[in-house]
Amino acid sequence: MNETKPAQLAKSAEQLAKREPKPAGQLAERAAKPARKLAKSAAAAALLTAVLSGCSGSGSSAGDTVTITHYTIDSPDRTFVEKLIPDFEAKHPGIKIKVTKAPYEQFDSKLQSAIAAKNSPDVTSQWGYGGFMEYYNKGMLMDLSPYLGDFKASDYNIPDNVMKIYEVGGKTYGIPLNSYVSVLLYNKDMFDKAGLSYPPTDYEDKSWTFDKMVEDAKAMTVDSKNLAEAQYGLDFGFGERDQRPQYFGANVYSDDTWTNGGKPSQVNLDKPEVIDAYKKIYGLIWDQHVSPSPAFSKSVAGQFGDPFLSGKIGMSVVGSWSLAASSDFNFKVGVAAVPQGPNPKVRSVLYIDPLFVLKDSKHPKEALEWIKYLVSTEVQKKSIDLSGGNPPVNQEAAETYYAHFDGIDAAQIKQVYEGAYKYGFESYNHLIDNYSQINELFINELASVENGDKKPEEVLPGLQQKLQKLLGRVNK
Template sequence: MVRKWLGVTIVSCILVVLALSGCSSSTDNNAGNSPETAGTNEPAGNSGGNNAGSGEKVTITLLNAQDNGIRDKFLPDVIKKKFEEANPNITLEIISVPYEQFDSKMNTMVAGGTPPDVWSHWGQSGFVDYNVRDMVLDLTPYMSQFNNPNISQATLDIYKVGDKQMGIPLNVYSSMIFYNKAIFEKAGVTVENYKPGDAAWTWEKLTELAKSVSKDYGKPSAIYGFTYGMGEHLLTYSWDWGLDVFDSGYATGFVDKADLTDPKIVDSTKFFQDLIFKDKIMPTGAVLDSISKIGDPILTGKVAMSLVGSWAMGGFKETNTKFGVLPLPTGPAGTSTPFIYADPLMISSKSKNPDAAWKLVQFMTSPEMQLEMTKETGYPPADSVAYEEWFKQYSDLTDIQYLEEVNTAAIEKGKESPNHLIAGYGDITSFMLNEQQPIFNKEEDPAGVLEKMNPKFQKLLDEIKQKAGK
């Protein structure tokens, strides 16, 4: 089967959300449904072996990756409660596991013949990997009943493979640098609101700013100036040094050639290694894990700035912490490239109750639940009307005009996270996290370590293709 993967078209499609037009999708037959009635109509297809419409009780599962308690509370307290009230013949079982265990839990459930009925991009793997493995149900037969006109057709098209609808957008996250205002105020340091793409806002400038608030490095009293929370390994560092190792794979879902000896990835890796050992503004992975056990380090005051996705705003809202934002710095290549995470809900191709699962997807993406989700969690929705409300709730915590400027630019200039677009990304991540340890834990020379890694990385890429029959 020939598949057309998502690639750079994601960015232009997501811009439709930011237009806040509320334009109607061509699949809005039930646009007026409330969360109490959304998903209660009979589906258009896929009913074999499914009793969701017969009155017989069925159970469906939703696999969730834990996220510091925000989504973990919203799913059972709001989604489960209201969905079961609206659908008394369906029981929703929510399975929550730590983020780093999401892929292994998914694989265990699939191997055992009991895959989750519904899930999203909540682990290391993503949409393309799931589709390559034929794990995702074609939702096209259900789309005549899709009930949210505020999720435009262009946004829905992000999750089309050919002419098949394989997922429904739930959230659209940008990335930016968030900082704890209290730390900078206490240090008497003023943070400038740089324009997105400003050539003066460089990684060197960020390092200087982080040094101004860092103290007691390595001690229990330490405040670390910066953490890099986007991507989990060195393959995501080099975009603004002029290299994306995954670039050749975006069209097909598979990376053909290992490229770890390129001077650009060596230079970018060295830069981030220096933030730990030379500049002393970023903790080692072990230290970050330790200080994270008491809570999000930027919320507890252990970290001043973090490059992370806009889901971080849920934590600021929950703790009523005042924060500021900054665009990503400009790199040596003269670019500033944020990550974008567009998360869809997907249904298992092996679901025993696909109609009931569709009702859940319909319910969670309805206009009312999209609005309630952003109000309860602080997460940005895929719904353009609810997206307007997303900014408003932070008016007491940050400069929302500047937040909107930085967020909009992040979407315009951003690139979808490679974990959504590359097959075998979970295996790639595990490999990288293990093999890069000498660089970030022992301060070994990046060039030498990367040279040793390269043939092993090539072998892994070849194995990923072979497993997929490519």
């Protein structure tokens, strides 16, 4: 998941602000019911009832109940699962579900503390700064392969290529739950006022290029020191700071990163193509003046934390979680394809959120029953409304998701999603080891470039050295 996702979910922001932080998850102890001497007839009746009601194989003996702890972010788009628990428990009388929560900023630290204290939750996801490969390399994840049985991704309408993201050496370590992608949201009112045609949703439309996007952005930009007058044509939030060069055909990390457990053997921040990519990215702000500065974005973002909602941004390349705020916009909004850039293979970032069973779980079979319930077609459809618009990985349920947003044509959202899958690359924070530390380094070192105090070519050599030193330390 990317660092700004919770902040950009405008429908949830006000509720988030009112919530008090909750302590991190605690592994519920297995509850043993007091022994009772049951008559043979009563035992037989209970067994027959369980069979007829379709109880899942929870793996617990008759009369036992196990508790599965589900650890998540304390925000409405995640804690909605609490509303699903009664239905699940009615269908699985041998399993209880307990939800524990933490604020986004504390998600990883509280999870690590719980694991260190031998108080690990059973089920969670990469909802903090770190991601799959970091969790995997720390030995936090359970290999689910022995417990999958007859589980098939196709039975849950999960695309094979998405399922394979969470496989290592033929073993499965996660089941995909939600599938966010990069989208281009645009302000139809600003396009209409500038007399511009709306951008296409078809990724195969070769007329929709990065240069055309910048051209349209210039037509909508009013670069003024007067906040009331200022507006900008483009906010290019493609991926994390170290992933953005990928769009321009440059790679910050060596290719072996993706086959070496998320551990790059080489860093390329001193390569001309990477430097040029960063010059293009930050040149949108300080050279071409079509993108807002961080100071401007902060001043207009308001309580929702997304400057696009201000109505002063013409286009925003962002994760599809921002679609959940579409009903809060005070202008007409459209969705389009991310334009063709210098890299013909990568135009979108995929943010696939899986569910993991942590290695210390004492009840992996029961935990997997909960996960299978959450990715089932019926529950994935139900979760769209309950969550405020989380995109299901289940492709049958996705049809309901595409039609969820008032004022935006479902066929357009579907076409954008299909193109994003075709030209997408999984978010770096999910695939690179020790990403939380890497991300913090990029944020700190690039701040002077983002604020216009320094040029990329002045900062990148120092960042190169610091990143190599960091990787040399954490990847030993």
